[in-house]
Amino acid sequence: MSASPFNDDAIAAVYQAIHGRRDIREFIPGPLPEGLLARLYAAAHAAPSVGYMQPWRLLHISDPALRGALVQLVDEERLRTAAKLPSRAAEFLQLKVDGIKSCAEVIVVALMDGCEKHIFGKRTLPEMALASAACAIQNMWLAARAEGIGLGWVSFFDPAALARLCAMPTGAKPIAILCLGHVASFPERPLLETLGWGQRLPLEAVVFENRWPEDAKPTPTAY
Amino acid sequence: MSASPFNDDAIAAVYQAIHGRRDIREFIPGPLPEGLLARLYAAAHAAPSVGYMQPWRLLHISDPALRGALVQLVDEERLRTAAKLPSRAAEFLQLKVDGIKSCAEVIVVALMDGCEKHIFGKRTLPEMALASAACAIQNMWLAARAEGIGLGWVSFFDPAALARLCAMPTGAKPIAILCLGHVASFPERPLLETLGWGQRLPLEAVVFENRWPEDAKPTPTAY
Numbered sequence: 001m002s003a004s005p006f007n008d009d010a011i012a013a014v015y016q017a018i019h020g021r022r023d024i025r026e027f028i029p030g031p032l033p034e035g036l037l038a039r040l041y042a043a044a045h046a047a048p049s050v051g052y053m054q055p056w057r058l059l060h061i062s063d064p065a066l067r068g069a070l071v072q073l074v075d076e077e078r079l080r081t082a083a084k085l086p087s088r089a090a091e092f093l094q095l096k097v098d099g100i101k102s103c104a105e106v107i108v109v110a111l112m113d114g115c116e117k118h119i120f121g122k123r124t125l126p127e128m129a130l131a132s133a134a135c136a137i138q139n140m141w142l143a144a145r146a147e148g149i150g151l152g153w154v155s156f157f158d159p160a161a162l163a164r165l166c167a168m169p170t171g172a173k174p175i176a177i178l179c180l181g182h183v184a185s186f187p188e189r190p191l192l193e194t195l196g197w198g199q200r201l202p203l204e205a206v207v208f209e210n211r212w213p214e215d216a217k218p219t220p221t222a223y
Numbered sequence: 224m225s226a227s228p229f230n231d232d233a234i235a236a237v238y239q240a241i242h243g244r245r246d247i248r249e250f251i252p253g254p255l256p257e258g259l260l261a262r263l264y265a266a267a268h269a270a271p272s273v274g275y276m277q278p279w280r281l282l283h284i285s286d287p288a289l290r291g292a293l294v295q296l297v298d299e300e301r302l303r304t305a306a307k308l309p310s311r312a313a314e315f316l317q318l319k320v321d322g323i324k325s326c327a328e329v330i331v332v333a334l335m336d337g338c339e340k341h342i343f344g345k346r347t348l349p350e351m352a353l354a355s356a357a358c359a360i361q362n363m364w365l366a367a368r369a370e371g372i373g374l375g376w377v378s379f380f381d382p383a384a385l386a387r388l389c390a391m392p393t394g395a396k397p398i399a400i401l402c403l404g405h406v407a408s409f410p411e412r413p414l415l416e417t418l419g420w421g422q423r424l425p426l427e428a429v430v431f432e433n434r435w436p437e438d439a440k441p442t443p444t445a446y
Binding site for chain 1: 232233234235236237238239240241242244264265266268269270271273274275276277279281284286289300304307308315320335341343344345346347348351354356358360362364366368369370376378379380381382389391395398413415416420421423424426429431432433434435437439441444446
């Protein structure tokens with residue numbers, strides 16, 4: 001494969017997907033385009049993985065009762081989270097944290113069992129299995145965005161309870177409930193920014209030269 | 224932003240970046256294209272983050288002595304890893320695990336200090352801060368690929384030692400040494416596959432319907 005087969009339009013398309021991607025919680029009805037799920041699975045499976053372990057497992061949720069159980073699970077965690085955010089609980093409870101009920105398709109992503117056996121590239125950083133799976137999800141997110149389909153990554157759940165619901169073996173761990181579907185539009189800015197939950201940090205606050213600056217300000221906590 | 228401003232060529236470009244991205248350890252000389260680093264920083268900073276916490280910190284390593292210390296750090300961990308892989312140590316030691324010496328630019332990626340204060344979307348999954356930072360790295364990886372530039376994610380290091388070298392505050396944690404530079408070509412297949420370290424799993428082994436199949440085979444361990 002040559003080093004640069006991308007022309008200017010193709011390069012621009014990749015940046016457009018990166019900058020136009022949003023975490024979606026509001027969907028409009030309609031089935032996904034034909035073949036999209038298969039393309040997203042292939043995109044996820046093309047992700048990098050530490051030591052080539054390919055730790056991601058994708059569970060397509062087509063059972064309506066199971067989807068209903070996920071709705072319940074997320075709502076329970078939403079309330080528990082609010083209880084831990086006393087100063088912002090009311091504000092938090094006004095936020096919609098998922099679109100599981102209204103999205104076209106739901107995919108649960110989990111780390112496989114047996115991750116701990118892999119040493120290559122993760123002896124000192126066992127969490128690299130999760131990093132690989134997150135890259136797989138980002139691939140799906142960008143591919144969906146390019147195809148005009150919204151995706152939301154929901155992490156409000158008790159992982160042990162979700163593992164039980166999906167009959168996961170010991171050692172496997174769910175990391176995401178992904179909601180996929182059509183959207184009225186992709187918001188110009190992240191929803192949590194528009195709603196005043198947090199602010200985009202200036203780039204200078206996240207890019208340093210060689211060493212962490214002594215005068216680096218602590219990041220404001222959004223909770 | 225309309226739901227689908229991507230034409231077929233633009234969609235194809237995004238998939239081409241996803242499927243053509245490789246973990247690069249062999250670089251050829253030459254400076255990065257003008258402005259590329261700034262575009263990659265912006266791509267990273269456009270990543271999703273749980274509760275909008277933006278936990279990624281990017282340290283551009285321009286100090287040659289510091290780059291030399293990273294080379295040393297990775298080599299030490301390479302030998303420690305080999306010692307943990309008795310059955311495949313010789314095979315492992317023949318692998319090149321990084322291109323820190325020969326690449327054009329090095330970026331260390333770290334999680335910010337104070338991640339534990341953030342509850343939103345990570346009360347039950349504190350590792351979601353790392354997931355967000357991994358998405359930021361995947362954005363850089365795909366953008367670099369589109370621009371014809373290779374990137375390698377090196378995770379062979381003692382994180383505490385790297386944190387000290389880069390004067391990171393308590394609570395911050397390095398997760399990646401990224402190597403960036405020109406490549407002779409992007410390999411058709413992942414290097415670890417070509418070298419027989421691991422095999423690409425069939426898609427059926429990673430995509431399930433609703434529940435984990437009882438007869439799912441355990442993944443062969445590559446160590």
